[in-house]
Amino acid sequence: MSFWPIAVLELYPVFSWLHDLLASIGLPSAWLQPLIYLLLGAMIFGILSLIALFLVWWERKIAAHIQQRFGPMRHGWHGWYQTIMDAVKLLQKEDIRVVTRDKVVFFWAPVICFVAAFLAYVVMPWGDGLIVADLNIGILYILAVTTFTVISLLMAGWGSNNKYALLGGMRSAAQVVSYEVPMVVSILTVIIFVGSLSMVDIVKSQSGLLFNWYIFRFPFGPIAFITYLIAATAEVNRTPFDIPEAEQELVSGYNVEYSGMKFAMFFLAEFVNMFTVSAIAATLFLGGWNGWEFIPSWIWFLFKTLLIVLLLMLFRWTYPRLRVDQLMEFAWKFLIPVTFANLIVAGIFKYLGWYW
Amino acid sequence: MGELRTEEFIVNMGPHHPSTHGVCRLVLTMDGEKIVKIEPVIGYLHRAIEKICENRTYMQCIPLLDRFEYVTAMSCNYVFSLAAERLAQIEVPERAEYLRVIMLELNRIASHLLFYGVTAMDIGAYTPFLYGLRERELIIDLFEMTCGQRLTYNYIRIGGVSRDIPKEFIPKCREALKIISGKMSDYEGLLNENPIWLERTKGIAVLPKELAIAYGVSGPVLRASGVQYDIRKNDPYSIYDRFDFEIPVRYNGDCYDRYLLRLDEIRQSIKIITQALDGLPDGDIKSKKSKMTFKAPAGEVYARIENSRGEMGVYLMSDGGKTPLRVKTRGASYNHVQVLPHFGTDMLIADLVANFATLDVIMPEVDR
Amino acid sequence: MTKEELAAYIQEKYGEKLTPLESGRYDLLYEVSKDNLLDVAQSLKDDENLQFDFLCNLLGADTKEHFEVIYNIASIYKNLRLDLKVILPYDAAEIESVQKIWPAANWYEREMWEMYGIEVKNHNDLKLLLLPDDWDQGFPMRKDWDAPDFVRLPEVD
Numbered sequence: 034m035s036f037w038p039i040a041v042l043e044l045y046p047v048f049s050w051l052h053d054l055l056a057s058i059g060l061p062s063a064w065l066q067p068l069i070y071l072l073l074g075a076m077i078f079g080i081l082s083l084i085a086l087f088l089v090w091w092e093r094k095i096a097a098h099i100q101q102r103f104g105p106m107r108h109g110w111h112g113w114y115q116t117i118m119d120a121v122k123l124l125q126k127e128d129i130r131v132v133t134r135d136k137v138v139f140f141w142a143p144v145i146c147f148v149a150a151f152l153a154y155v156v157m158p159w160g161d162g163l164i165v166a167d168l169n170i171g172i173l174y175i176l177a178v179t180t181f182t183v184i185s186l187l188m189a190g191w192g193s194n195n196k197y198a199l200l201g202g203m204r205s206a207a208q209v210v211s212y213e214v215p216m217v218v219s220i221l222t223v224i225i226f227v228g229s230l231s232m233v234d235i236v237k238s239q240s241g242l243l244f245n246w247y248i249f250r251f252p253f254g255p256i257a258f259i260t261y262l263i264a265a266t267a268e269v270n271r272t273p274f275d276i277p278e279a280e281q282e283l284v285s286g287y288n289v290e291y292s293g294m295k296f297a298m299f300f301l302a303e304f305v306n307m308f309t310v311s312a313i314a315a316t317l318f319l320g321g322w323n324g325w326e327f328i329p330s331w332i333w334f335l336f337k338t339l340l341i342v343l344l345l346m347l348f349r350w351t352y353p354r355l356r357v358d359q360l361m362e363f364a365w366k367f368l369i370p371v372t373f374a375n376l377i378v379a380g381i382f383k384y385l386g387w388y389w
Numbered sequence: 390m391g392e393l394r395t396e397e398f399i400v401n402m403g404p405h406h407p408s409t410h411g412v413c414r415l416v417l418t419m420d421g422e423k424i425v426k427i428e429p430v431i432g433y434l435h436r437a438i439e440k441i442c443e444n445r446t447y448m449q450c451i452p453l454l455d456r457f458e459y460v461t462a463m464s465c466n467y468v469f470s471l472a473a474e475r476l477a478q479i480e481v482p483e484r485a486e487y488l489r490v491i492m493l494e495l496n497r498i499a500s501h502l503l504f505y506g507v508t509a510m511d512i513g514a515y516t517p518f519l520y521g522l523r524e525r526e527l528i529i530d531l532f533e534m535t536c537g538q539r540l541t542y543n544y545i546r547i548g549g550v551s552r553d554i555p556k557e558f559i560p561k562c563r564e565a566l567k568i569i570s571g572k573m574s575d576y577e578g579l580l581n582e583n584p585i586w587l588e589r590t591k592g593i594a595v596l597p598k599e600l601a602i603a604y605g606v607s608g609p610v611l612r613a614s615g616v617q618y619d620i621r622k623n624d625p626y627s628i629y630d631r632f633d634f635e636i637p638v639r640y641n642g643d644c645y646d647r648y649l650l651r652l653d654e655i656r657q658s659i660k661i662i663t664q665a666l667d668g669l670p671d672g673d674i675k676s677k678k679s680k681m682t683f684k685a686p687a688g689e690v691y692a693r694i695e696n697s698r699g700e701m702g703v704y705l706m707s708d709g710g711k712t713p714l715r716v717k718t719r720g721a722s723y724n725h726v727q728v729l730p731h732f733g734t735d736m737l738i739a740d741l742v743a744n745f746a747t748l749d750v751i752m753p754e755v756d757r
Numbered sequence: 758m759t760k761e762e763l764a765a766y767i768q769e770k771y772g773e774k775l776t777p778l779e780s781g782r783y784d785l786l787y788e789v790s791k792d793n794l795l796d797v798a799q800s801l802k803d804d805e806n807l808q809f810d811f812l813c814n815l816l817g818a819d820t821k822e823h824f825e826v827i828y829n830i831a832s833i834y835k836n837l838r839l840d841l842k843v844i845l846p847y848d849a850a851e852i853e854s855v856q857k858i859w860p861a862a863n864w865y866e867r868e869m870w871e872m873y874g875i876e877v878k879n880h881n882d883l884k885l886l887l888l889p890d891d892w893d894q895g896f897p898m899r900k901d902w903d904a905p906d907f908v909r910l911p912e913v914d
Contacts, residue, residue: 096515096516099516100515100516100518100519100520101519101520101523102519196398196400197400200400200422200738272513272514272515273513273585275513276739283738284406284407349515350515350516351514351516351579352513352514352583352585353509353512353513353514353580353583353585353586353589354512354513354514354585354589354739355513355585355588355589356588356589356737356739356740357422357737357739358422358737359588359589
């Protein structure tokens with residue numbers, strides 16, 4: 034059983050049954066592993082699509098209630114399947130293609146954006162043992178693939194052949210490159226203590242309740258968490274850092290020329306990305322799946338992640354937007370020095386053994 | 390390595406752009422994100438109101454002029470009535486004057502609440518928009534109760550007002566004022582001390598006093614630049630000289646001051662309305678001369694009032710006939726758009742949006 | 758300074774150039790000849806006691822006998838109001854720009870030029886403002902411009 038892609042615990046019976054079923058209909062065993070991986074991929078894709086749809090609905094509800102409205106109310110209880118209907122509507126929409134577009138770039142930009150959003154989930158620990166592949170470079174891999182998004186935004190900006198889109202693409206490139214640095218350094222602060230890049234090791238090193246989590250490793254834990262959260266908000270282009278799609282300045286930035294399903298891909302990818310950065314924060318700082326044992330680990334993971342998503346949403350509906358140069362100044366003159374200082378402090382603590 | 394070759398490019402902001410508040414087109418010459426030159430192009434909303442007025446009777450002009458500046462339609466009604474009354478030397482009954490002041494000031498509050506919401510939205514905060522509109526709704530309901538309309542009121546007529554207020558108006562109005570003055574702290578709490586808001590508005594797009602006067606800038610924008618000039622005090626019309634209120638003035642002339650000044654003005658307006666409600670006398674609401682067949686004697690007059698955006702004026706010429714000879718409308722936004730190229734350059738596009746929002750431009754007033 | 762004082766002051770100081778008009782109500786209205794306009798405007802602005810630095814409004818008008826150009830000016834610091842009127846016959850419809858004195862006149866003069874066809878001399882940027890760029894239907898605000906069913910259709914290829 035060593036080829037199991039996941040150390041199946043909670044889902045073990047299902048996969049075991051599936052494995053036996055596939056074997057019993059006479060599939061050669063060489064096919065089994067790719068097939069199981071394919072199924073897992075489909076599963077992750079399905080779950081994440083559902084999560085993204087839920088997040089869209091949730092965000093609309095939160096925004097509505099902050100603004101003393103009701104938000105979607107028509108489809109089902111409090112409009113719970115409103116976003117599904119929206120997705121169906123977008124699927125039926127005409128795909129408008131600008132005549133002056135760069136054909137190849139224009140087509141591939143949303144595809145890359147969409148795919149890149151899902152890549153990170155290869156190493157995301159959903160629960161105790163619920164992981165597709167426990168790579169030993171887990172977090173490094175996540176940081177590498179999430180940066181794909183910026184390429185797609187730049188492609189969208191360039192391919193649309195529209196000045197607003199181009200400005201949006203350029204802004205997002207500048208922004209993501211700047212905020213990648215504090216984000217990585219904040220993560221490094223945790224890595225120093227774990228001594229491993231594997232996501233499972235990171236979670237396991239904070240097993241137990243509350244005070245084993247890295248957010249409560251004073252003094253550097255909370256600082257790293259806050260700087261990570263700020264940088265992550267900027268990474269996923271959300272208010273107050275949503276300058277690439279600033280509606281009032283650039284109409285809607287890089288995706289201004291997209292319509293129909295291509296637009297929906299950008300839109301869903303944005304929410305998946307938001308979930309990704311929240312999941313990373315939950316894993317690194319809030320102890321991942323750790324919690325009281327009588328609640329299943331994946332519920333803990335989802336709970337913590339959604340808590341951070343909620344925080345990001347509250348930011349969005351409270352704050353005004355920063356200006357592009359202020360955003361850069363904030364990253365290079367404030368966030369990066371703070372994160373580096375924090376990293377050094379953490380290193381000294383580790384060297385002296387002043388941690389628990 | 391040689392100098393990197395850069396090139397200025399032109400961005401067409403508008404006519405359909407979320408932050409040009411209607412159909413203003415700004416042709417921006419940009420150097421990267423920096424604005425080098427602004428050229429406003431207007432006229433997309435030109436409805437020839439002045440020409441149509443020349444072919445309508447005086448009373449027919451009033452509903453037409455509602456469309457001149459529809460955010461504060463009461464003041465459009467009023468400024469035309471004022472011009473016609475000055476021309477025909479009509480005495481307006483006391484009660485009508487009080488009602489007019491109440492309506493004008495309520496309309497000013499409604500307009501400033503809209504400004505609050507829209508400006509915050511332009512700077513990227515979505516929530517204040519709904520907050521501003523929520524309280525504006527209370528005022529709009531009062532107008533609906535009075536004249537049946539929510540946007541274009543056709544309420545203030547030559548020689549009076551079209552109808553009396555219903556019985557429940559006064560308690561409802563007092564309640565609305567109480568709610569609004571209570572919510573003011575919410576508005577201020579959300580934005581005034583917010584570091585991002587301060588970053589975005591403080592010291593941005595400073596309009597110097599001399600430039601403002603030279604280009605005919607008026608209203609809150611002029612007062613935010615440190616000129617204490619308000620037509621309600623300086624050239625009093627109606628019964629404004631009977632009320633006790635202050636003209637707020639601020640001295641930096643930047644976006645932040647323009648924003649704060651309007652919040653101050655809401656407070657002063659509440660003060661005026663409270664006094665007017667207390668002193669509201671009984672009596673007629675219309676002068677005897679207020680008829681559909683109103684004709685002005687020959688002559689000409691310029692009437693100007695202070696509406697929420699600045700000086701609103703009507704130059705009315707009459708040759709004694711059924712229709713006016715010439716109606717020239719003057720909106721404050723016309724000058725505010727005109728002055729934009731002279732102080733709005735050399736900043737980022739995001740600042741331009743903040744600047745344009747705090748000028749509180751409304752396009753129907755510019756294009757007419 | 759009250760209106761009467763202002764009238765007396767102007768009578769005394771600018772008596773030969775400004776003629777009071779009877780048709781004005783409420784505010785003072787003076788006629789000024791086309792040639793004296795710039796002179797008078799400049800001295801009204803520079804006068805220590807008047808300081809007419811604020812141009813409220815500028816309009817052209819067609820009275821069926823002649824054109825009129827009216828300047829509504831105000832003084833911010835001295836709190837005064839005044840109207841100036843220039844009468845232009847139909848066959849000599851041109852006037853000096855007052856842009857140098859009151860920069861705000863820029864757009865008002867452009868509008869007057871396109872709507873009435875009153876030529877504005879020494880204007881730095883005289884082009885169509887409210888009318889479409891390809892306008893060729895004359896001057897719409899003139900009284901003889903009559904087109905009750907005028908509809909401008911978009912061009913279709």
